[in-house]
Amino acid sequence: MTASRAQEWVTRAERGSLPLIRLGVWTTRILGRRVARLLLYPLCLYFLASSPSALRHSGAYLRRVLGRRPRLKDYFRHFLTFARCLLDRVFLLGEQTDAFEITVHGEEILHDIEQQGGGCLLFGAHFGSFEVARAVGRRRGDLPISLLMYEENAQKIRAALAAINPRLAAEVIGLGRLDSLILVAERLQRGHFIGVLADRNVAGTDLVRYDFLGKPAAFPQGPFRMAMLLRRPLVMMVGVYRGGRRYEVHFELLAEPMARPQDGQAWIDDAMRAYAARLEHYCRAAPYNWFNFYDFWA
Amino acid sequence: MTTDATTQTQPEAELAQLIVETLNLDQSPAGINPEAPLYGEGLGLDSIDMLEIALAVSQRFAVNLRADQEDNAEIFKSLRALNAYIQAHREP
Helix, strand or coil: CCHHHHHHHHHHHHHCCHHHHHHHHHHHHHHHHHHHHHHHHHHHHHHHHHCHHHHHHHHHHHHHHHCCCCCHHHHHHHHHHHHHHHHHHHHHHCCCHHHCEEEEECHHHHHHHHHHCCCEEEEECCEECHHHHHHHHHHCCCCCEEEEECHHHHHHHHHHHHHHCHHHHHHEEECCCCCHHHHHHHHHHCCCEEEEECCCCCCCCCEEEEEECCEEEEEECHHHHHHHHHCCCEEEEEEEECCCCEEEEEEEEEECCCCCHHHHHHHHHHHHHHHHHHHHHHHHHCHHHECCCCCCCC | CCCCCCCCCHHHHHHHHHHHHHHCCCCCHHHCCCCCECECCCCCECHHHHHHHHHHHHHHHCCCCCCCCCCHHHHCCEHHHHHHHHHHHCCC
16 A cells, blocks of 8 residues: 555545445444444554554654654554544434543633623644534533534535534535635624634645644644634633543633734734644643644654 | 726725735735636635635724625625625715
């Protein structure tokens, strides 16, 4: 398998081609979570053996975060954690949150923001389960959470959601329209919470480097520039997988809305630095939850 | 005053100035073809830029641009179209 094909698998496993997702969802539902989880072992062994590129990038990350040479079982655990989080998404998207033990930290931040009126931005990463964090939001009742993403991904995810839980498809906002962010601004005004995965630096044109696990890594400025303009609280949202059926969701305030318009660039810089630092913190606390299987420090 | 298709009118020139200043564009306001697309190809603006323009316009002219308007693609089509919309909807 060539490097580019291995990379393709990673992207695919995450975004998925539609028939594959349908098959996966169907199988998972028929088998149930316990049996489906058993299938993940041979599946991960297979990917371990057939994806040298994903393996290499997993290794580069693990070396940094663990501070030692990763062993085979570290690689396996990394892949398995990824696969388990993916599998659980099917159940979480189906709103079967009762199947999980979810502890939530910092929920009062959301409560305060709701009290003040208006929504906020929830910045996550390809780390653990963004879905479990969204499920917490939904569990709170009438708290609407929309997800903002690149148009290409938005279309695929909408199609996949139509197969899992059509009600959630409307919560996905694609960036492909000129008024995509005007829509975001409006939803925020109406009290919506807007989720963004703010760590992907592939093909970005507006990247800025911040120290991350001991070496500068590029982060995209776009999401933070948007947050600066929208003048709403910026909250970090992370769903950490802790094994078994345990998840831990963290909300923490990254930045208050900018006070003076002339501070734009400084605000963006502070927010990005805080984001990178907190992401590093969560990586150290739960190393195998990192799901960027490409050269993040490129 | 006679204008051909590529000459900016006075209000268009002011709007062009606002856009260039707001976005820190590397281009002279007078050089923006009023008929050229703002978003995508044309000026090459993305959806964050469009948000920034919408915020600047609503602040300067007290005109609200909303996403539930079906014709946002029309309103933001060009400098000319946006200016026409502002002139028709601004507070007196």
